[in-house]
Amino acid sequence: MSHAILTIFILFFLFQIGAFAKKKGEMKDTHNFALQWPLYLYIFTVMISLTLIFAGIYYIMSFSSPILIDSNQGSVMKDHNFAEMIYYSGATLLSIGYGDLNPIGPIRYISLFEGFLGIVMPTVIFISEITNKHKED
Structure with missing residues (x-):
């Protein structure tokens, strides 16, 4: 379903x-x-790419040790799949932070960096576009 x-x-x-x-x-x-269609597509592509890249990093790091705690169950997740990593990465990148999955170990710092990129990247892209528009006028 x-x-x-x-x-x-x-x-x-x-x-x-x-x-x-x-x-x-x-x-x-x-x-x-004011903003052109390719800009929206570009931002969407960048954000999807970042989500998948970080999901891959999390998935690879989960091979050596558990990296997430399932807060709903109150236990360390031992088996991770890539779909869970995409979900966690997307929630982190978009700064949603539902709280159902919490990072443990060094993944905490990678997650902080991903959250930072999720805020900074769209801002940088918009500012760059505004600056380019201003230079063209």
Whole structure:
């Protein structure tokens, strides 16, 4: 059931991106958009890439020792799978921090760095875009 819901969510999300791109294209002659469509795609791509890179780091590090505590169960997770690492990485990168998974050991510091990147990267990209727009004008 969860796979079906996830599939529906992904299809809906892709449909919304397509609808946004189509509507933006129709309105380009009458509206001035400050931020261009490729910027959103670029930020999305960067954030997805960072999520997958850190998920890979966490997954590889989980081979040597447990790296997460399941706070719902109150126990150290001994078996990790890549899907859990993507979830943990995404929650950390987006600074959501549900609290259901907590890092232990050196992963705590890597998680802090990932959370920092999740805040700084979109900011840097937006500031860079604004600076480029200002130079063009």
